Amino acid sequence: MTTERERRFPGPRRGQLGFAIALLVVSVLLLAQIGAQTRWIAGAELFAQPRFWPAVGLGLMTGLAALYLVRLPWRRFTRADAAEALKWLAALEFVAWFLVYVWLVPIVGYLPVTMVFVPALAWRMGYRSARWMAGSVALAVAIVVLFKSVLAVRIPGAAAYDHLPDGLRSFFILHF
Amino acid sequence: MDLLVSALEILMRWDVALALLTGSVGGVLIGAIPGVGPAVAIAILLPATFSMEPIVGLTVLLGIYGSSMYGGAIPAILINTPGTAVNALTTYDGYPMTVRGEPRRALSLAYSASFFGGVFSVVCLILFAPVLAKVAPLFGSREIFLAALLGLILVVVAHRGQALIAGVMAGFGIFLQTIGMEPVKYTQRYTFETQVLSGGIDLIVVVLGLFALSQAFVLLTDEDKTIHTTQLRGGLFQGLRELARHPRVAGVSAGLGVVMGMIPGVGEFTAQFMSYTYAQRTSNRPEDFGRGSSEGLIAAETANNAVPAAAMVPLLALGIPGEALTAMMLSVFYVHNVVPGPGLFQTRMDFVVALYLALLILNLLVLVFLLGATTQLVKVVKIPNRFLGIAILTLSFVGVYSLRNSATDCMLVAGFGLLGFVLKRLSLPVVPIILGMVLGGIMEVKLRAAMARVKTPWDFIDRPVAFLLFVVILLVLAVQLRRGWIEGRALRAAMRDER
Numbered sequence: 234m235t236t237e238r239e240r241r242f243p244g245p246r247r248g249q250l251g252f253a254i255a256l257l258v259v260s261v262l263l264l265a266q267i268g269a270q271t272r273w274i275a276g277a278e279l280f281a282q283p284r285f286w287p288a289v290g291l292g293l294m295t296g297l298a299a300l301y302l303v304r305l306p307w308r309r310f311t312r313a314d315a316a317e318a319l320k321w322l323a324a325l326e327f328v329a330w331f332l333v334y335v336w337l338v339p340i341v342g343y344l345p346v347t348m349v350f351v352p353a354l355a356w357r358m359g360y361r362s363a364r365w366m367a368g369s370v371a372l373a374v375a376i377v378v379l380f381k382s383v384l385a386v387r388i389p390g391a392a393a394y395d396h397l398p399d400g401l402r403s404f405f406i407l408h409f
Numbered sequence: 410m411d412l413l414v415s416a417l418e419i420l421m422r423w424d425v426a427l428a429l430l431t432g433s434v435g436g437v438l439i440g441a442i443p444g445v446g447p448a449v450a451i452a453i454l455l456p457a458t459f460s461m462e463p464i465v466g467l468t469v470l471l472g473i474y475g476s477s478m479y480g481g482a483i484p485a486i487l488i489n490t491p492g493t494a495v496n497a498l499t500t501y502d503g504y505p506m507t508v509r510g511e512p513r514r515a516l517s518l519a520y521s522a523s524f525f526g527g528v529f530s531v532v533c534l535i536l537f538a539p540v541l542a543k544v545a546p547l548f549g550s551r552e553i554f555l556a557a558l559l560g561l562i563l564v565v566v567a568h569r570g571q572a573l574i575a576g577v578m579a580g581f582g583i584f585l586q587t588i589g590m591e592p593v594k595y596t597q598r599y600t601f602e603t604q605v606l607s608g609g610i611d612l613i614v615v616v617l618g619l620f621a622l623s624q625a626f627v628l629l630t631d632e633d634k635t636i637h638t639t640q641l642r643g644g645l646f647q648g649l650r651e652l653a654r655h656p657r658v659a660g661v662s663a664g665l666g667v668v669m670g671m672i673p674g675v676g677e678f679t680a681q682f683m684s685y686t687y688a689q690r691t692s693n694r695p696e697d698f699g700r701g702s703s704e705g706l707i708a709a710e711t712a713n714n715a716v717p718a719a720a721m722v723p724l725l726a727l728g729i730p731g732e733a734l735t736a737m738m739l740s741v742f743y744v745h746n747v748v749p750g751p752g753l754f755q756t757r758m759d760f761v762v763a764l765y766l767a768l769l770i771l772n773l774l775v776l777v778f779l780l781g782a783t784t785q786l787v788k789v790v791k792i793p794n795r796f797l798g799i800a801i802l803t804l805s806f807v808g809v810y811s812l813r814n815s816a817t818d819c820m821l822v823a824g825f826g827l828l829g830f831v832l833k834r835l836s837l838p839v840v841p842i843i844l845g846m847v848l849g850g851i852m853e854v855k856l857r858a859a860m861a862r863v864k865t866p867w868d869f870i871d872r873p874v875a876f877l878l879f880v881v882i883l884l885v886l887a888v889q890l891r892r893g894w895i896e897g898r899a900l901r902a903a904m905r906d907e908r
Contacts, residue, residue, distance in 0.1 A: 238900060238904065241900065242570075243836065244836035256577060263584070280856050281857050283594050286853045287584060287598055289583060290581070290587060290845070295580075324629075325827075327626050327629050328823045328827060334803075351800075360795075380811070386456065387814060388807070388811055
């Protein structure tokens with residue numbers, strides 16, 4: 234049966250206990266490092282100490298995280314918590330996609346990698362018709378043209394562009 | 410008059426005109442797509458605006474901020490799904506109107522109310538600008554420290570029922586901004602002797618992770634939803650006439666939007682709920698609220714659109730952002746060495762007025778665009794969730810990599826993206842982390858400067874503004890403690906009854 238305290242909790246139950254424990258553990262570990270990771274300057278005022286603001290931030294974090302855990306209406310893990318943890322892990326797949334993309338851009342080039350990355354991820358997500366594939370390529374080209382060619386954001390030319398003929402190389406480095 | 414002319418001179422350039430157009434149309438599109446929202450768009454575009462002049466970059470970002478709420482009303486009214494979080498209240502009365510066959514009337518009314526709210530707030534702020542210019546110089550280091558502290562406390566207590574975890578997140582934000590080389594004694598803080606952390610953690614990296622990448626993960630791990638939209642036929646001009654029949658509701662809601670927008674941490678939600686409650690209490694037909702009341706729709710849409718211009722006041726006058734979007738905009742100022750704060754009102758008043766005029770023009774552009782293009786815009790509502798996730802993931806790369814071409818930044822963004830994903834899944838607050846970072850940095854600098862001139866604790870609040878801010882902080886804390894005590898007592902009573 235759900236208790237009044239549980240009913241008043243603003244948010245889902247699944248995953249809350251694990252997150253609250255992890256938060257407190259991280260806060261305590263960081264606070265425990267304050268002596269080694271910050272310095273106390275002899276003779277300097279308290280508010281000017283390099284240690285003061287990390288102590289304020291971590292003190293707030295640790296104290297309130299402990300209070301939050303104590304006031305959490307649940308004390309036991311359930312199957313829903315395990316399912317939630319799996320959902321968190323599922324996001325790691327997309328972290329991997331993102332990091333592979335980051336790794337490939339400086340090597341192969343922003344335009345070619347994006348033109349493969351977007352349709353590949355669209356295929357993985359189930360958008361496999363010719364219409365979606367064409368849409369994905371169009372989206373990839375639009376993103377590169379808008380940001381690199383039009384807005385000229387700072388994304389350096391790829392190593393692979395060095396193998397292009399002279400005129401084409403500088404064009405690709407500048408625009409794609 | 411001279412001020413107005415020089416402000417107009419700043420605006421009369423092709424790049425500013427293009428920024429106005431891009432910001433307004435882009436904002437509407439972003440708002441109309443549920444699952445994107447202005448925070449994601451601003452986080453992605455932020456580094457791209459660094460190469461623009463401050464007025465151009467800020468106009469694009471302000472355009473997205475201001476016009477996304479117009480666009481957000483479209484899915485709120487047509488499919489009962491708010492395009493942006495602040496359009497949630499629009500669904501209460503907008504969707505019932507659609508159900509009973511009046512989608513055109515609901516959209517038209519929402520646009521007209523939003524336009525009124527937006528224009529009202531800009532006009533108010535242009536009129537108040539000279540007063541602000543006189544008040545802003547009264548803020549020295551200690552007053553700005555106290556105002557930033559008040560802002561942080563308000564952000565935490567505004568998360569009703571979640572103040573404890575909001576406090577944890579604010580503490581985390583304060584901690585994050587201390588990482589790296591500390592600027593006074595030049596010592597390393599929490600770098601774990603790594604080169605990667607010695608430069609500190611960039612606010613944009615955190616913003617992109619917590620807002621953009623986390624949203625991509627949310628969308629990619631979710632299922633696509635089937636969306637059925639209603640056919641729209643006919644014009645959309647009737648809303649202006651209907652709005653004119655409810656001047657009291659529109660006026661009070663816009664006023665509440667302006668006042669609430671200026672208070673850090675309060676913003677659209679409080680303004681909307683206060684306006685909605687006021688409109689319902691004073692209506693001749695309170696029973697219609699939640700069932701397609703035109704007054705309810707006016708109250709919600711007018712109040713939320715009055716906020717963006719007002720939210721710029723603490724940012725411009727004191728350099729203190731009141732919520733996540735203005736915190737992101739602060740970095741545009743810093744990149745260009747334009748320091749918002751009391752000095753800006755004294756030395757660059759034309760720039761401030763130009764920004765407000767840009768907002769005024771934006772509201773006009775958005776209204777015209779929406780009146781003409783709504784029928785076509787309805788199509789963007791149908792873009793599948795997970796495809797949007799792919800787009801956001803790809804765009805997040807541009808945002809972070811263009812900062813300093815650092816793979817480490819990308820890894821940090823991925824880490825913050827995961828954290829944001831978990832926080833969103835658990836319905837825990839994200840915004841206090843950003844404000845903790847921004848306001849924590851301001852508090853550190855200002856407290857150090859203020860304490861150099863203070864001998865006793867009383868000296869800290871011996872100036873009128875500082876004393877007033879101190880009293881307000883004590884009041885807010887007292888109210889929060891009292892609220893906690895009352896809620897605790899009610900909970901204990903309910904638990905006793907349960908047994």
